[in-house]
Amino acid sequence: MGKIKTGKNNSKKDVIARKAAALFIKKGYTSASMRELAEAVGVEAPSLYNHIGSKSEILQTICFKIANEFTSHLDNTENSPVNALAQLETIIRFHIQMMLNNFDEVYVANHEWKHLKEPFLSNFLFQRRGYEKRLVVLLESGIKSDLFKKINPYVAVLTILSALRGLEFWQQHKKNISNQQLEEDMVNHLIKGLIK
Amino acid sequence: MGKIKTGKNNSKKDVIARKAAALFIKKGYTSASMRELAEAVGVEAPSLYNHIGSKSEILQTICFKIANEFTSHLDNTENSPVNALAQLETIIRFHIQMMLNNFDEVYVANHEWKHLKEPFLSNFLFQRRGYEKRLVVLLESGIKSDLFKKINPYVAVLTILSALRGLEFWQQHKKNISNQQLEEDMVNHLIKGLIK
DNA sequence: CCTACCGATCGGTAGG
DNA sequence: CCTACCGATCGGTAGG
Numbered sequence: 001m002g003k004i005k006t007g008k009n010n011s012k013k014d015v016i017a018r019k020a021a022a023l024f025i026k027k028g029y030t031s032a033s034m035r036e037l038a039e040a041v042g043v044e045a046p047s048l049y050n051h052i053g054s055k056s057e058i059l060q061t062i063c064f065k066i067a068n069e070f071t072s073h074l075d076n077t078e079n080s081p082v083n084a085l086a087q088l089e090t091i092i093r094f095h096i097q098m099m100l101n102n103f104d105e106v107y108v109a110n111h112e113w114k115h116l117k118e119p120f121l122s123n124f125l126f127q128r129r130g131y132e133k134r135l136v137v138l139l140e141s142g143i144k145s146d147l148f149k150k151i152n153p154y155v156a157v158l159t160i161l162s163a164l165r166g167l168e169f170w171q172q173h174k175k176n177i178s179n180q181q182l183e184e185d186m187v188n189h190l191i192k193g194l195i196k
Numbered sequence: 197m198g199k200i201k202t203g204k205n206n207s208k209k210d211v212i213a214r215k216a217a218a219l220f221i222k223k224g225y226t227s228a229s230m231r232e233l234a235e236a237v238g239v240e241a242p243s244l245y246n247h248i249g250s251k252s253e254i255l256q257t258i259c260f261k262i263a264n265e266f267t268s269h270l271d272n273t274e275n276s277p278v279n280a281l282a283q284l285e286t287i288i289r290f291h292i293q294m295m296l297n298n299f300d301e302v303y304v305a306n307h308e309w310k311h312l313k314e315p316f317l318s319n320f321l322f323q324r325r326g327y328e329k330r331l332v333v334l335l336e337s338g339i340k341s342d343l344f345k346k347i348n349p350y351v352a353v354l355t356i357l358s359a360l361r362g363l364e365f366w367q368q369h370k371k372n373i374s375n376q377q378l379e380e381d382m383v384n385h386l387i388k389g390l391i392k
Numbered sequence: 393c394c395t396a397c398c399g400a401t402c403g404g405t406a407g408g
Numbered sequence: 409c410c411t412a413c414c415g416a417t418c419g420g421t422a423g424g
Contacts, residue, residue, distance in 0.1 A: 028310060030226040034403060046404075047409050055403065085391075111307075114224060148390050154369050155381040156390060162362020163355045173350050185351040193389025194344050194352060195281075230419060242420075243393050251419065 013051045016041055020058045021104035029059060029112040059112060060120050066109040067127050069098065074134060084142030089187060091135070092164065096183045099167035107168055132157060160190055209247045212237055216254045217300040225255060225308040255308060256316050262305040263323050265294065270330060280338030285383060287331070288360065292379045295363035303364055328353060356386055 019040040023032040034055055038045040052058055073094050077087050098106055113124050139153035148156075163186070170182070215236040219228040230251055234241040248254055269290050273283050294302055309320050335349035344352075359382070366378070 028224060028226055030224055031311070033401080035401090044410060046406095046411085049404070050409070115227070146392065149384075149392050151385060151390065152373055152377065152381045154372065155378055156385055158362050158365060158369075159359045159382055159385050162365070163359040165362065166354050166358020169354060169358070173354075176350065177348055181348065182351055185348045186355055188345075189347060189352055189355050189386075189389070191390050193385070193391075194347065194387050195389075196342065196345050229417080231417090240394060242395085242422095245420070246393070 012041075016048060016051055017058060017061060018104070021062055021108050024059070024062075024108045024112055025104060029108075029115040056115070056117050059108070059116060062105050063109045063113050063116060063120070063124055066098075066102070066105050067124060067131075069102075070094075071127065071131060074131060078134070078138075083147060084138055084145060085147045085191075087138060088142065088160075089191065091138075092160065092187050092190060093183060095161075095164040096167060096186060099164065099170070100179055103168075103171075110165060110168070132161070135161070163190055208237075212244060212247055213254060213257060214300070217258055217304050220255070220258075220304045220308055221300060225304075225311040252311070252313050255304070255312060258301050259305045259309050259312060259316070259320055262294075262298070262301050263320060263327075265298075266290075267323065267327060270327060274330070274334075279343065280334055280341060281343045281387075283334060284338065284356075285387065287334075288356065288383050288386060289379060291357075291360040292363060292382060295360065295366070296375055299364075299367075306361060306364070328357070331357070359386055 016037070020032070020037055023037055023040060026032070027036075034048060035045045038048050041048065074091065077090050077094075080087065080090070082090075113121070116124055135157045136153045139148065139156050142148040143150060143153065167186075212233070216228070216233055219233055219236060222228070223232075230244060231241045234244055237244065270287065273286050273290075276283065276286070278286075309317070312320055331353045332349045335344065335352050338344040339346060339349065363378075363382075
């Protein structure tokens with residue numbers, strides 16, 4: 001009875017999604033052709049359409065899956081009974097873990113959302129903007145509580161989110177440093193700075 | 197004799213380059229068609245080829261112009277007689293100024309280099325990698341001089357470069373804060389951290 | 393700088 | 409899941 005699988009993670013649709021994410025990273029959404037994707041999956045191009053609706057549907061699935069994971073983690077964090085500094089640290093660590101453990105999908109969501117079709121494009125941007133605004137509120141509350149410096153909270157959120165996004169470039173260096181140390185050093189830098 | 201112009205900044209080739217950068221941002225290199233570019237310039241598509249060699253040549257010009265500006269600024273900074281902290285601050289401020297003043301071209305160089313053709317792709321990555329390595333050396337020297345914490349220098353460089361790149365997203369907020377203050381807050385955050 | 397047009401490739405469908 | 413194929417669009421050329 002080898003047919004019973006652990007969840008749906010090995011269905012053809014999931015294989016297509018995984019191969020698509022890798023291909024979108026390598027070539028970009030527009031340059032990645034359905035024929036190339038079919039070859040990676042091991043079928044002819046028209047056969048893909050037995051499992052998916054369209055090329056853009058694949059992109060939508062990836063982008064919103066990731067966006068929803070970040071949003072729901074933020075929901076949980078905001079409801080936790082710790083102060084703004086501890087909440088911010090939790091969020092930073094979550095971003096680092098997402099980058100390290102879901103690299104392909106996070107990368108695609110960060111880089112290829114531009115190619116979403118309406119209304120998905122507007123929905124995605126709306127959701128991302130909402131996420132950023134909630135982080136700004138968190139920073140503001142930390143400033144008011146005298147936990148943080150009197151810095152512009154928009155600039156701080158931009159700086160933090162951008163630095164975290166930069167973990168995309170980490171693959172190259174992976175060998176020289178453990179994920180654990182990477183996380184500690186980055187959290188430390190973003191919160192406490194560079195100077196002794 | 198109104199034909200004498202200030203430099204070559206208004207030649208048709210420059211107009212094409214500027215419109216192309218804006219179009220590459222909006223649609224991505226692959227999705228931006230030469231027909232759209234022609235329309236933005238105000239000619240028919242085949243006429244573009246009287247001024248440029250190919251679509252990919254436009255991308256090459258943009259990417260290497262920006263890469264060379266960063267590299268030559270780093271050359272100058274390394275030769276200046278100040279310590280590692282002051283050098284790092286100078287570099288950070290230069291990145292911020294480049295993002296604010298040459299937004300379109302920096303954005304294209306950061307996002308669309310993937311579509312460069314060989315050998316340009318390899319050259320570009322080699323140059324960028326060299327730039328990053330020189331920053332790592334600068335960080336290491338600052339750590340040895342006890343100016344900086346004992347943090348992993350690769351992580352610190354990644355964090356700083358990524359945060360600076362994130363100024364791409366700044367356009368939206370521009371109204372609420374001056375460029376001057378943006379620069380001070382970001383320099384402050386990246387060097388001294390967030391905590392009081 | 394234009395009109396006319398080329399071969400290549402695209403996402404996707406028909407039909408079995 | 410395949411073969412056969414569609415209309416649309418691409419970057420670029422010929423020729424004037």
